[in-house]
Amino acid sequence: MARFQVLSHLVFVGVHLCTTSLAEGRVSPRQSDGEEMWKGVGKLPFMGFNTWNGFGCNYNESVLEENAQLMINLGLKAWHTRIRIDVGYNYVNVDDCYSEPQRNKDGDIVVREEKFPSGMRALTDKIHALGLYVDSNPSLAIPGNTPHSKAGIYGDSGWFTCNNGSGSFQNEERDARLFQVEWGFDLLKFDNCAVPYDIIIQEGQVGKYARMSNAIKGLAEDTGNPPLLFSLCEWGRLQPWLWGRDLGQAWRTTEDIGPRWDSVTQIINQNSFHATPEKEQFFPRINST
Numbered sequence: 001m002a003r004f005q006v007l008s009h010l011v012f013v014g015v016h017l018c019t020t021s022l023a024e025g026r027v028s029p030r031q032s033d034g035e036e037m038w039k040g041v042g043k044l045p046f047m048g049f050n051t052w053n054g055f056g057c058n059y060n061e062s063v064l065e066e067n068a069q070l071m072i073n074l075g076l077k078a079w080h081t082r083i084r085i086d087v088g089y090n091y092v093n094v095d096d097c098y099s100e101p102q103r104n105k106d107g108d109i110v111v112r113e114e115k116f117p118s119g120m121r122a123l124t125d126k127i128h129a130l131g132l133y134v135d136s137n138p139s140l141a142i143p144g145n146t147p148h149s150k151a152g153i154y155g156d157s158g159w160f161t162c163n164n165g166s167g168s169f170q171n172e173e174r175d176a177r178l179f180q181v182e183w184g185f186d187l188l189k190f191d192n193c194a195v196p197y198d199i200i201i202q203e204g205q206v207g208k209y210a211r212m213s214n215a216i217k218g219l220a221e222d223t224g225n226p227p228l229l230f231s232l233c234e235w236g237r238l239q240p241w242l243w244g245r246d247l248g249q250a251w252r253t254t255e256d257i258g259p260r261w262d263s264v265t266q267i268i269n270q271n272s273f274h275a276t277p278e279k280e281q282f283f284p285r286i287n288s289t
């Protein structure tokens with residue numbers, strides 16, 4: 001069962017595409033110098049395991065650790081004992097349902113203790129120690145794709161997450177710091193539930209995503225470390241292939257992927273209409289989680 005689950009819920013993720021002008025929004029993105037700003041983060045599509053499509057809310061730290069270990073046991077990491085095979089799955093991503101609806105008195109997101117009794121830092125330490133994407137042959141290393149296991153976390157651009165966890169609206173800087181500096185994550189998937197009515201905020205979806213993008217870029221400037229890989233998840237509603245590049249390295253273009261081949265092919269088909277390879281600086285990607 002576990003084997004089936006890990007295989008059927010590994011998903012291809014990544015970015016796709018071109019830049020044009022940004023849709024209007026009061027919060028404009030911090031100027032970025034393209035690849036220089038990202039320091040190689042997200043240059044290649046990221047691939048890995050995400051809890052949502054396999055488990056929904058029904059997971060905890062042991063389930064995550066077990067699935068991360070299965071990525072190694074099943075040969076999905078980037079190492080094979082005799083022949084080097086870069087399969088390339090090196091991300092283990094925590095999706096929705098890890099947080100309490102209420103922040104603590106300091107204003108920070110609170111992890112659901114019954115699911116993560118050891119805490120998030122212990123989890124990312126374990127994931128990082130797994131040696132997914134061990135690269136023992138430097139001549140085969142891909143520039144910009146740091147040979148390291150990576151851990152991903154989930155957040156939401158609105159008041160609450162899609163499953164009533166804490167959203168990051170108006171807490172973007174605090175949360176970016178918590179995710180990356182305190183908890184040790186490498187990637188943030190940022191969802192689109194419970195967003196404030198735009199008649200009040202008037203910054204549009206682009207503005208709401210620019211808030212977290214700016215927080216992530218600002219934090220990277222402060223710490224001097226590479227930024228969180230920012231994976232926009234606004235479900236392809238507002239053509240993120242036209243503006244996502246300025247904000248992050250990956251943007252989902254469709255509704256949820258399912259653990260079925262016809263779901264995968266449907267998403268490939270939808271993305272084929274957005275691909276503009278001649279404008280690519282980054283590799284063309286499909287982002288599905």
Ligand SMILES: *[C@@H]1O[C@H](CO)[C@@H](O)[C@H](O)[C@H]1NC(C)=O
Pocket residue numbers: 059060061062063114115117
């Ligand atoms: C996580 O869930 C599994 C299966 O539901 C259970 O066996 C395990 O004890 C749980 N782990 C923690 C840390 O609660």
Ligand SMILES: *[C@@H]1O[C@H](CO)[C@@H](O)[C@H](O)[C@H]1NC(C)=O
Pocket residue numbers: 101102164
């Ligand atoms: C969501 O969280 C809020 C705030 O804590 C709570 O009042 C509400 O009952 C929760 N809703 C659900 C469906 O759990």
